[in-house]
């Protein structure tokens with residue numbers, strides 16, 4: 001457990017810095033590199049590229065190598081950070097809002113929904129019961145949960161292991177939470193006009209290796225040795241022409257799994273809050289900070 005505790009502390013420190021330091025005018029590319037360097041300075045490694053998803057982009061946006069995007073007034077910015085220590089993963093997210101009343105309300109709703117969800121966690125509780133707490137808080141506050149995204153169990157070297165935690169009381173999530181599980185819970189919230197689901201957008205910058213033995217000028221075997229199955233960013237690779245096309249080809253072959261950005265299906269803004277928790281005998285411990 002020590003590695004999970006340590007990874008959680010790293011993520012918490014990085015998000016504390018992010019919430020204090022990110023401001024209007026900052027380039028997303030510089031922010032991502034800065035936060036990833038903070039993780040490495042704390043003797044951990046990114047569990048996935050820092051996700052910096054703006055407004056209607058709910059998740060899985062990490063800056064491309066030539067990204068000029070800056071934080072602008074009115075932006076709703078999800079900062080989703082993962083760190084691993086010997087493969088043990090901490091995963092957490094906050095939403096930063098730059099002068100946007102609706103955005104503030106969505107962010108506060110995501111934070112409250114996460115708190116309510118965490119309070120339900122104990123051995124024997126079904127995943128859908130945790131989801132119900134999230135959905136209820138969203139509706140009470142006049143918003144809508146994004147059910148196209150879920151929380152997830154975490155295991156060493158495995159970011160999406162075992163059970164999933166839905167963001168509402170959804171059919172099919174009957175599995176029960178067990179003592180000793182490590183679980184990332186992540187409410188995503190959109191407006192009442194939102195669709196509540198996500199669709200892939202045009203940007204694809206995050207991949208993981210599925211088969212390191214496929215021949216390629218991208219050194220799959222080296223990435224596999226460093227990352228195992230954990231996701232990486234295109235901007236982490238040598239900047240050579242044609243890399244993006246090659247990553248697309250490898251994804252079609254099944255040698256890579258691609259994680260396209262995920263956009264709210266009606267184009268409405270989305271807020272997210274996330275913690276990783278450890279399930280104890282009679283509740284849970286938040287590994288990535290205070291809820």
Ligand code: MN
Pocket residue numbers: 080081082091092093186274
């Ligand atoms: Mn996350």
Ligand code: MN
Pocket residue numbers: 091151152184186274
């Ligand atoms: Mn997560």
